Amino acid sequence: MKKMLIASTSTIFGSAYLEYILTDLALFFKGVDEILFIPYARPGGISHEDYTKIADSAFRKIGISVKGIHEFGDPIKAVQSSKAIFTGGGNTFVLVNALHQNRLMPVIKKAVESDTLYLGTSAGSNITGVNMKTTNDMPIVYPPSFETLGLIPFNLNPHYLDPDPNSKHKGETRETRIKEFLTFNNIPVLGLREGSWLEVNGENISLKGKLTARLFLKNEIAKELTPGILKI
């Protein structure tokens, strides 16, 4: 049965990496000693080694060690033999490019559908959706496809940000961008605010954290969903 935690962000304001969600992670990963970390999204261009160290430091606090997928000779076998996977945030284009180049997209999908635990934050959450077309990231590399894992039946917009009514900036708001997406695509989009995450148990998807999430459907007015089991 699919078991996933899909978080808007790894870090909330004024708090350390993964700190706000650490108690939930301890519960979710109960019985797991080692997690396979996918550092491909490389936030700020950080190396795979350095990024893995950051993830490892956080998980050590709950007695779990972290091994980066780049440490394995065969990344496909690394996924297939792991009990738990964590894909960190960073740039979604860089992440999706690396996953396609290493032919990992179907491998991760199959593993998660066959009981491998999955944690994603930010870009690592984006890829659990149908495609990456609602990412906030800059297209700094050209991936062979925008298709992603499709482990949930909608798209995510992590770090969802409400429009600032006082802004004098004329760039598009997040809501405008997502509505633009819906003029060209018919896939629901869930705007997940920082501090919110989804917990997936088989076909049940629950919104966790204290905040509401914003759901966008084609030709409908956006609506706020409260924490609890989602019907999307």
Added chain:
Amino acid sequence: MKKMLIASTSTIFGSAYLEYILTDLALFFKGVDEILFIPYARPGGISHEDYTKIADSAFRKIGISVKGIHEFGDPIKAVQSSKAIFTGGGNTFVLVNALHQNRLMPVIKKAVESDTLYLGTSAGSNITGVNMKTTNDMPIVYPPSFETLGLIPFNLNPHYLDPDPNSKHKGETRETRIKEFLTFNNIPVLGLREGSWLEVNGENISLKGKLTARLFLKNEIAKELTPGILKI
């Protein structure tokens, strides 16, 4: 000789469409009766017809009529027979996708290099750079390539926005995103603030408007450039 105006935005806060730059447009397009408008970026999913009407309304104020490229049977011939082109803003992915699908990228490049006047705003400015990898837009469609016109020897980031020191949001700042781009690419990036534009005369490129622009180079600290002829 290349003659281009490349604007960060079509509209600044508290002002009508193109209003802030209209006097300069009248001078730039002196002697031109009709402009070919490329509405492919479709801001907010607007139709080509409606977008062309918006552009036409603005240009009528300076005695110029606007015809949309979609009104022509052959868009390639439409570009080749125009004295002046204006590509409006919207979604850069949608725009670049349409330009590649209609095989217009090399046609526009050649026309502008052969004295066709070019005006771009926002997404229409983005495409004058080497590629579209520094756009702010959401990747709502998958274009066959991120390569663009390469009419200027660097990339642009329109609607450039300085980091908000009071923000509690953990999404990347614009500067962080551009630095990420530079870890994977070695192309200068000019952050062009709203109200700024570039004037290109052959190989001379000048920054116009009252604001400075922010230049990002690989492995260098970003610097502010003042209005006047640029050396990039």
